[in-house]
Amino acid sequence: QRYAATGPASVKKLKEALRDRSRFALDGEITGDTRVRVVAEMWLRDLDDSDRALRTKISYRDAWRRSLEPAVGELRLSDLRVSSVDRVIREVRARQGSGSAHHAKVVLSGIASLAVRHDAIDSNPVRELTPARRKSTAEKVALTEDGVARLAAFLGSSDDARKHALVDMVTVLSGLGCRIGELLALDWPRVDDVANTLAIEGTVIRVPGEGLVVQPHTKSRASMRTIQPPAWVMDTLRRRHEESHGPWVFPSTAGTLRDPDNTRKQLRQVLAGTDWEGLHPHAFRRLVATRLD
Numbered sequence: 690q691r692y693a694a695t696g697p698a699s700v701k702k703l704k705e706a707l708r709d710r711s712r713f714a715l716d717g718e719i720t721g722d723t724r725v726r727v728v729a730e731m732w733l734r735d736l737d738d739s740d741r742a743l744r745t746k747i748s749y750r751d752a753w754r755r756s757l758e759p760a761v762g763e764l765r766l767s768d769l770r771v772s773s774v775d776r777v778i779r780e781v782r783a784r785q786g787s788g789s790a791h792h793a794k795v796v797l798s799g800i801a802s803l804a805v806r807h808d809a810i811d812s813n814p815v816r817e818l819t820p821a822r823r824k825s826t827a828e829k830v831a832l833t834e835d836g837v838a839r840l841a842a843f844l845g846s847s848d849d850a851r852k853h854a855l856v857d858m859v860t861v862l863s864g865l866g867c868r869i870g871e872l873l874a875l876d877w878p879r880v881d882d883v884a885n886t887l888a889i890e891g892t893v894i895r896v897p898g899e900g901l902v903v904q905p906h907t908k909s910r911a912s913m914r915t916i917q918p919p920a921w922v923m924d925t926l927r928r929r930h931e932e933s934h935g936p937w938v939f940p941s942t943a944g945t946l947r948d949p950d951n952t953r954k955q956l957r958q959v960l961a962g963t964d965w966e967g968l969h970p971h972a973f974r975r976l977v978a979t980r981l982d
Contacts, residue, residue: 719807721767725800728766728809729753732800743904744894749799751897752792756781761797766804771814774801778818794818830968832976837863840965853955857925858939862970864922866977868892869970870949871912874903875938877930885923888915893949901946 719728733753736746760777761769774797782790798815805813832840841859844850862872870892879888890913891903907913918926929938941947953970960966 719766719804719809721809722765723804723809724762725764725766725769726758726762728804729758729762729796729800732796732803735803736799742906742908743896744892744908747894747896748792749796752789752796756785756789756793757797766809769801769804769810769814771817774814775818778815830965830972832863832968832972834976834980836965837976840968843963843965844959847959849955850959852942853952853959854939855956855959857929858952859973860925861918861922861939862973863976864919865889865916866974868908868912868974869952870894871907873937873939873947873949873952876936877933877938878936880926880930880938882923882927882930884917885920886915886917887926889913893946895948895950901948903946 719731733750736749739746757777760780761773764773777797778790778794781793794815798813801810801813801815804810837859841856844856844859847855850856858872862869865872867889871889873893874891875887875889879890881887889907891905892907893901894904896902926938935944937944937946939947941951956968956970957966960968
């Protein structure tokens with residue numbers, strides 16, 4: 690029996706109860722009473738078995754562990770409503786930033802979609818969320834051909850920039866337009882100074898429990914490519930090869946695989962208080978794209 694203030698409302702509640710009761714739980718079946726954490730583990734196993742990039746798998750699993758599991762792990766699937774998931778995503782955005790909120794939203798939507806496919810809930814509440822408004826950001830630092838020359842000259846006068854090989858890195862980035870993780874994954878066997886080509890076939894990522902590794906493909910598989918860089922890039926690489934004592938074209942100061950995040954930080958610190966403050970390595974990608982146009 691189900692009771693409500695009016696007759697029609699009582700009928701509605703009874704129908705809802707009968708619908709929910711019809712979703713009885715067999716061994717391993719997902720129902721409205723199943724905890725979100727159970728479905729999350731199923732979704733994460735499917736993610737692990739997929740062909741998604743390793744970095745994506747790490748980011749989504751981290752989003753579940755850090756942002757979502759404490760908030761919704763013990764909820765029943767039937768408790769996942771638009772209002773509740775909206776509150777969770779807003780809290781993640783407030784505490785951890787828009788990037789973390791985006792990952793959390795993708796993961797929670799995937800979990801809810803899996804529950805819908807098992808008829809445990811009728812619809813995916815995450816899809817009803819209003820997209821967050823993007824805050825206006827400061828104007829991005831753009832690079833021109835003349836600007837790159839001035840930047841290289843400035844870095845050449847900086848002890849910290851020379852210590853971290855930022856001068857050569859800027860020179861090569863301005864000719865390749867690749868992502869910084871792709872550049873740091875470059876080793877000498879992939880540089881052919883006879884054919885004047887180099888192969889971009891991976892990117893540096895950090896794997897929990899393992900440290901830095903080279904992912905054997907780029908962020909986009911379409912970015913896997915062998916290219917013929919400008920002559921000044923090959924000249925820089927030949928000189929570095931002659932001076933090199935390890936396998937990496939741009940190693941850390943210890944000669945090991947170099948961390949992209951640390952490299953961005955080093956660049957930010959050297960450029961702080963200059964005309965290039967706020968320069969992001971992506972600016973080199975835009976410069977090369979403009980040159981090709």
